[in-house]
Amino acid sequence: MQTRNTRMGIILFAVYLVLYGGFVLINTFSPESMEATPIAGINVAILYGFGLIVAAFIMALLYGFLCDSDDGEASSTEDDQ
């Protein structure tokens, strides 16, 4: 199953895991850092949270562009009928 799309998925997944893991760990072990207001009077909690949502969408789009359109075996679902 190690196709190009799978590899790409795993890499992007790992990147997001680091982003999300960072967010969760900062919240757990250093919740005070979430209170700082670095930009426009908005705190890190909101900036990072919105960032995670936007990042998910951008990475999803990126994945969509990078994937092979049908990966060679995409239509195999009908075979077993």
Add this chain to the structure above:
Amino acid sequence: MIYEPSVSAAVIFFLFVGITLGISFWLGRKATDSKGYFAAHGQIPWFVNGVAFAGDYLSAASFLGICGMIAFYGYDGFLYSIGYLAGWIVALFVIAEPMKKLGKFTFADALDAKFNSPGIKLAAGISTLAVSIFYLIPQMVGAGVLVQPLLGFPHWAGVVIVGVTVILIVVTAGMVSTTWVQFIKGTLLVIFSAILTLMLLAQGFQTATGGNDKYSFRTFGPMSEELDEEAIARQLNATVVAPDGGWAKTQVRGYVRFQDNETGRISTWSYRSNKAADIAEGADVFLDEAQTVGSDAARNVLVNGEIKGKEKGEPELHPVGHISKLPGGVDKTGPVGPLSFFSTLQESEIVLWGNQKVKEADGTTTTVYFQKPTPGSRVLRPGEHPKFKGIRSDNFIGKLNFLSLMLALFCGTASLPHILIRYYTVKDAAAARKSTIVGIGTIGFFYVLTLYMGLGAMTSGGMDVTDSNMAAPLLARSMNEWLFAIISAIAFTTVLGTVSGLILASAGAVTHDLMSSYFNIKMDDHQKVRVAKIASVVVGTIAIGLGILFEGMNVSYLVGWAFSVAASANLPSLVMILFWKGVTKQGVITAVVVGMVSSLGWILCSADSMEKVFGMSASDAIVPFGQPGIVTIPLGFITLITVSLLTRKPEKSVAV
């Protein structure tokens, strides 16, 4: 609060439900064979499927639960939004394509693709049923919550209406109509949430001393030698009530009750020291007017010391949710931008409400709702909700509970059977991928809006202190009655959409995984569809019962549990089958069973279940914290690997 059913609301509501049902009957008339019934012939366009993902996923928990949690506690509810969305990354990058390639109707197909083992079908089918039913509970509770204020029906009636409507949708039409219901609902939910958010921004913030019934909550203080309880009693023309029963115990926590000399009505007040609340320097002490809900000897409901009325104008709890101070000491901000919305709140002071139960001398219980003026900087930081407080303490168990929840949310999405079956409604892997991307966009946009709606509700003056689930619809009502009707109707169709998906997933599991594969009952297409319809009715009826039983729990927390069960039971097998060749069928079966049983068992033994389900004391809990994920998800993986290694056949026979 007293909810006055309005005609306009009822009309819009029934219009929505009627149109939704009409569409489902009309579209579903062609779906008579099993491929059409369960998978819509795999012919749903990817864009429609993507929005339907959103409609399927954005359940009552997202809309009602998250908004409510944000409205009552601030930022913490948004943590759910973040976790729910992050879960889609797992679904898209890891699960989507293999799921589509391996399966046909149910998620058990995908697990079983390599082994063709009835045991796997049985285990996966049961886990699908368990997760779906667990997930159904909060949806049904949400339905009951909605119908109450909208139509004036009691909670159980709401649950029954949803149950019956959904059974109708699923029985008549299956996946095609379910998909379209979810598509319509997803579209409406996002559009109207955006409208609500724009209206909030245009309206800006203003200071107040109470909710939008124009009642002003009184505060005395700072207390001094001249201003003590007796002095306040004289000012109020009342007498201090001697603390009896549980009130004697709460003296340390600080309540005072005054009995009015003329009416005999008892009002309750809470002490507040601004030093403990670290709002400012100094130790000034104030006495704030609180609200109470209790009962008298004749079992009448008492609100604020008076028998609760039935119609508008009679005694009821005052709506709450106001800002006590805005930055720069202004009374009104005027329109705010999407960013200054947060920076303004950050500098404001908002009155939140805490609550505590007090046992009266006569054995009844009174709940006190007391004011908690809270700086915006605290509202907008994580860790204010009682369930999340752990992260601000040095208590490691509390931190673990939080980690556990965030892990379950991350892993849960990709293991939810009703989401997974949606991959079989499109024609190929590319369409599955594209529809997931559309889904992530739609869902992500909605989750950004939840923070605006939740905080808007918090400061709208229209909140019901007793019910956090109603925050979003009540926010709409604080703006206008029509919007309230529309938002409530959408929330209701939200429940419909998700519940139909869940029931369909359960019916599929019963028909394909249990009846047809495990018990090996030969059925033709029409019989399969008939069995599925009977299963839908049964599951729907169970869901109705559970929805009535679980009234009053925050739906978001319940969903957190469903995610834990899904992630523990299903994810280890899904992931390992994709990435490890050494998986055996015994490994899959034990992993699914162990994950499901351990997470369910953990939840049933947690403090929350003890307290809210069994009516026992929270200290009877056997497990140290509420969220099982961090223990049971790894447990599922370990079980799968261990059992697979133990049952591995000698090298040569591996290739089946």
